[in-house]
Amino acid sequence: MSQITVTGGKPLIGRVDLKGAKNLVTKAMVAALLGETPSVLKDVPFISDVDIVSRLLQLHGVAISHSEEGVMSLDPSNVASARMVDIDAHAGSSRIPILFCGPLLHRLGEAFIPGLGGCHIGDRPIDYHFEVLRNFGAVIEELENGTRLSAPRGLKGAKISLPYPSVGATEQVLLTATRAEGLTELSGAAIEPEIMDLIAILQKMGAIISVDTDRVIRIEGVKELKGYTHRALFDRNEAASWACAALATKGDIFVGGARQQEMTTFLNVFRKVGGAFEIEDEGIRFYHPGGDLKPVVLETDVHPGFMTDWQQPLVVALTQAKGLSIIHETVYENRFGFTDALVQMGAQIQIYRECLGGTACRFGQRNFNHSAVISGPTELHAADIRVPDLRGGFSHMVAALAAKGTSNVTNVQLISRGYEHFLQKLTDLGADFSYSE
16 A cells, blocks of 8 residues: 655645546547557556556457557457456456447457446446446346356447436447447437547547437447547546645646636636636646635536536635535535545534535435535644545545645555656645655
């Protein structure tokens, strides 16, 4: 278990540069399986989720190269079945393998999916993914070490309605429907920028996809797709994370590669809290302008709402706001577990089962702690912390950097799932820390 020892109380000042979004890049890598010719993906970050997907693709015969500049070449010419024992070695590492199902069924007629991992922030049932695949004609067999899927009659278009605009389920439909026979109609789809970028990639490959204003996506299946060349959308989650770090530490961080359009909702909240930003052609400067931060009342939501991945680092900044802030989490029901460590560090945060500060959501009658009230400003002090998940872990690091004294943060390898060169970026921003395995 890796550990970072942080001496806090020092503003983070400097520049960090972004590569492609974790939530797009890994799905674009899977999409390459659908093509009959090689693909080139640019701005691919060196993060552990990319490494996991690369290994899984290589097990299935995909030749991959990844340059220091972030250019990845993926050649699926020799796609083949992988041994179950080799695939199972990656069980618990990531949730991405579930998205291999459609492409592998098209290319090989079968797929094996190991047990899935990922951050434990709420219910992400794979049963719904399997139900979607059954609609296309997949046959699913549960095994002791995972799930085997086959398509004895091929995959055919389907009419699917999502009860909630799930990003993962939308990706599953897109990656399966593009080569399925006939028309697929998906209603209640997610329309996040990463989804739209994936659609752009699939269109480059030869897919026929239309998106209506009422969250309906229609896919006309085609028999064959070719490879693509594409520059990945920037990681807006990482951009927001560093913005909150600047606010919490009273710092000044220029985030190279960040763009205004995909961050409009975040920028509005950042300004309401009292943060300042300057938008330039090559990125966005985020800084604390001085004075008191202001409390806010907001709820997370699917795009174009306030992203769930943005709320965790923002909560750290809100511990320094003057007054009561209310956050209503409507996407993942267990995402406030990370606040236990913040309370240990001196924050005043109360978690509630009720839907506070907004309209009732799907968790309101299910006894989940999904609303938070943050009272500030409070002085944070050092503590020993164990990272629980990706975004929560980044938030803990921000709290340690903002706190007085020296904190020991363990399990920090989880942060590398979504933040490239994390330690180097901390160094570039002037953080006072040491690292040990």
